[in-house]
Amino acid sequence: MSGERDRWWPFTSSGGSRMEFKNFSLNISQTKVNRFVDELAAGRFMATVCKKCGKQYYPPLADCSNCMQSDMEWKQISNEGTLVTFTKIHVPPDHFAVRQPLMPFSSIQFEPCPFGLLQVEAGLKIMGWIPKVDVKKIKVGMRMKASAQILADGKITIVLEPI
Amino acid sequence: MKKVAVVGIGHGKFGVRSDASLRELAFEAVKACLDDAGIPLKEVESMVTGVAGDEFALALQPSAQVHDYIGFHPKPNFRVEGACATGSMALRTGIMNVASGFADVVLVVGVEKMTEVPTSIATEIMGKAGDSIWEYPFGTTFPGYYAMIANAHMAKYGTTEEQLAMVSVKNHYYGSLNPYAQMQKAIDLQKALTSFTIAYPLKLYDCSLITDGAAAVIIASEERAKAISKKPVWIVGSGLATDTLRLADRESLTSILASREAAKTAYKMAGVGPADIDVATVHDCFTIAEIVAYEDLGFCEKGEGGKLIEAKETYVGGRIPVNVDGGLKSKGHPIGATGVSMAIEITKQLRGEADQRQVKNAEIGLAHNVGGTGQVVAVHIFRRE
Numbered sequence: 001m002s003g004e005r006d007r008w009w010p011f012t013s014s015g016g017s018r019m020e021f022k023n024f025s026l027n028i029s030q031t032k033v034n035r036f037v038d039e040l041a042a043g044r045f046m047a048t049v050c051k052k053c054g055k056q057y058y059p060p061l062a063d064c065s066n067c068m069q070s071d072m073e074w075k076q077i078s079n080e081g082t083l084v085t086f087t088k089i090h091v092p093p094d095h096f097a098v099r100q101p102l103m104p105f106s107s108i109q110f111e112p113c114p115f116g117l118l119q120v121e122a123g124l125k126i127m128g129w130i131p132k133v134d135v136k137k138i139k140v141g142m143r144m145k146a147s148a149q150i151l152a153d154g155k156i157t158i159v160l161e162p163i
Numbered sequence: 164m165k166k167v168a169v170v171g172i173g174h175g176k177f178g179v180r181s182d183a184s185l186r187e188l189a190f191e192a193v194k195a196c197l198d199d200a201g202i203p204l205k206e207v208e209s210m211v212t213g214v215a216g217d218e219f220a221l222a223l224q225p226s227a228q229v230h231d232y233i234g235f236h237p238k239p240n241f242r243v244e245g246a247c248a249t250g251s252m253a254l255r256t257g258i259m260n261v262a263s264g265f266a267d268v269v270l271v272v273g274v275e276k277m278t279e280v281p282t283s284i285a286t287e288i289m290g291k292a293g294d295s296i297w298e299y300p301f302g303t304t305f306p307g308y309y310a311m312i313a314n315a316h317m318a319k320y321g322t323t324e325e326q327l328a329m330v331s332v333k334n335h336y337y338g339s340l341n342p343y344a345q346m347q348k349a350i351d352l353q354k355a356l357t358s359f360t361i362a363y364p365l366k367l368y369d370c371s372l373i374t375d376g377a378a379a380v381i382i383a384s385e386e387r388a389k390a391i392s393k394k395p396v397w398i399v400g401s402g403l404a405t406d407t408l409r410l411a412d413r414e415s416l417t418s419i420l421a422s423r424e425a426a427k428t429a430y431k432m433a434g435v436g437p438a439d440i441d442v443a444t445v446h447d448c449f450t451i452a453e454i455v456a457y458e459d460l461g462f463c464e465k466g467e468g469g470k471l472i473e474a475k476e477t478y479v480g481g482r483i484p485v486n487v488d489g490g491l492k493s494k495g496h497p498i499g500a501t502g503v504s505m506a507i508e509i510t511k512q513l514r515g516e517a518d519q520r521q522v523k524n525a526e527i528g529l530a531h532n533v534g535g536t537g538q539v540v541a542v543h544i545f546r547r548e
Binding site: 031059084085086087088089090091092093094095096097112114115116117123125127128129135139140141157 | 286289297300304306359363
């Protein structure tokens with residue numbers, strides 16, 4: 001797998017292009033907001049808030065573009081809200097692509113997982129996988145809650161479920 | 164602003180061009196453009212190259228491959244990048260060059276060779292035009308982003324999958340009449356509606372293509388334009404605007420703020436409004452994007468885009484013909500070349516050279532080009548004398 005990728009992909013040496021990060025399935029290997037991961041592992045969704053103007057950022061940002069300053073504090077935000085949109089990607093990008101099986105005459109059944117955007121407060125939306133609802137039954141406006149989930153490989157991601 | 168006109172156009176064949184390298188594709192368009200303008204390269208003073216992806220070119224400085232191969236050195240070449248809006252940003256940079264007096268005759272080249280990497284890698288490169296840190300980990304792709312816009316639009320305004328498919332049917336019809344198009348094949352509604360899902364609810368025929376290709380224009384100051392061309396097409400409005408990197412940070416998921424802002428600037432500069440536009444090319448990377456563009460550019464009320472295509476108002480003969488060159492959907496979408504290709508189509512329409520696709524007596528045209536999901540948008544307005 002990686003052999004094929006390396007042949008085509010010369011830009012893999014620095015953080016960001018591969019999923020190699022602190023125990024997490026988000027691409028944040030090197031950032032000032034790594035605390036987000038530890039908080040999420042403990043079940044808390046955290047935003048950052050600018051101490052000067054009060055603007056909230058989710059995903060958390062280390063710097064406030066509203067004030068051009070970096071004095072931020074962490075704040076837990078609600079994990080419940082309204083689904084504002086969603087999709088289910090059938091033709092995935094390379095990281096998520098299913099490889100041809102090595103066994104002759106075998107096949108891989110690929111059933112992708114939908115994901116969506118959950119608005120929990122004005123201006124704050126949480127992106128998460130929606131593993132338990134058939135895509136045709138997902139509706140914009142559904143009430144859902146976000147939670148952290150540990151994947152089989154030990155990494156943490158975010159899922160959305162109806163409430 | 165000093166007056167600037169398009170005085171030469173050159174379009175290469177769009178498609179899977181495994182027969183040609185990036186620099187050779189660019190050469191085809193530049194050669195055709197010089198022939199059209201009727202001037203030798205030595206009369207061109209400066210050059211702008213729009214090429215979006217080092218990741219596609221598998222090299223840094225792909226623009227140097229282009230200026231070297233056409234023999235432009237030692238004159239200046241300036242590279243521009245803005246994902247799918249790269250070509251229009253190159254055009255705007257060229258306009259700035261002429262308007263500022265840096266140069267009187269400028270060559271603008273847009274080129275991309277996207278098929279040298281496998282489709283899954285191309286899908287990844289495009290997906291990372293969103294937020295590579297916070298969105299891509301959910302497997303986001305370009306169709307995925309626009310599928311989220313589609314689902315939001317359908318929920319809010321009742322836009323239907325049939326209306327999306329109607330955009331595809333129109334653009335394929337006009338692509339079948341465009342010799343430079345990647346897919347010169349008309350389709351029916353049934354074929355579009357029954358194609359497989361790429362990102363729910365977008366299907367294969369809702370999506371533009373992965374394409375190799377190049378396009379070039381020569382633009383010039385008023386004095387030089389009148390000397391070079393019998394039919395100069397004046398660029399009377401240029402707007403460029405930006406929006407948030409992440410879709411999640413947008414107030415609206417059913418409209419592109421940067422489109423509205425860029426259009427406002429361009430309309431104001433040109434002294435015209437949406438009702439004055441005779442023909443337009445808009446960014447139909449996905450069918451929903453064309454419907455949202457109708458609304459953002461003021462061709463119809465917000466939420467009425469689906470009805471506009473249903474009433475066939477965007478066909479030749481309708482109220483506002485849109486993408487009658489086949490659009491990104493059928494002509495193809497080599498991302499660095501697309502914006503330049505749009506300018507070429509509008510120039511042809513205003514010169515009266517669009518053959519079977521000609522909009523009768525077209526005098527004012529508009530080109531709308533979106534980078535990513537609207538992180539950057541350029542709108543240009545053109546007018547014949």
